[in-house]
Amino acid sequence: QVQLVESGGGLVQPGGSLRLSCAASERLFSFSLMGWYRQPPGKQRELVAVITSLGATDYAASVKGRFTISRDNAKSAVYLQMISLKPEDTAVYYCNFNRGGMNYWGKGTLVTVSS
DSSP states (O other): OOOEEEEOOEEEOTTOOEEEEEEESSOGGGOSEEEEEEEOTTSOOEEEEEEETTOOEEEOTTTTTTEEEEEETTTTEEEEEEOSOOGGGOEEEEEEEEETTEEEEOOOEEEEEOO
16 A cells, blocks of 8 residues: 655745655556645645656746656655745645556645745
8 A cells, every 4th residue: 555644834924935855655657647736625636746757847827936846766756846836725735646547645745824
């Protein structure tokens, strides 16, 4: 069973930055798609950013230009660098890996953007 563990969440002021990490229990090369989702309070989970096995990336319109997804194959980790954070970015952030149609989820890390 694939284990994904997120870290790096916390409380940050508007305009601030955070870097989320997702550590995987298996090598990244076996996964076709890796991404970050978020679930704001009282709302549904939504896609934030994805990165393919070939390194192509895509972002939700609301975060484009502010968030950057990246990966480190040697560390079996995927990252989400977030800058210019806004209160509406407040959510639990989850990493998601896909392999052969199977989706694997972490337990999430809470990001709170507030003054």
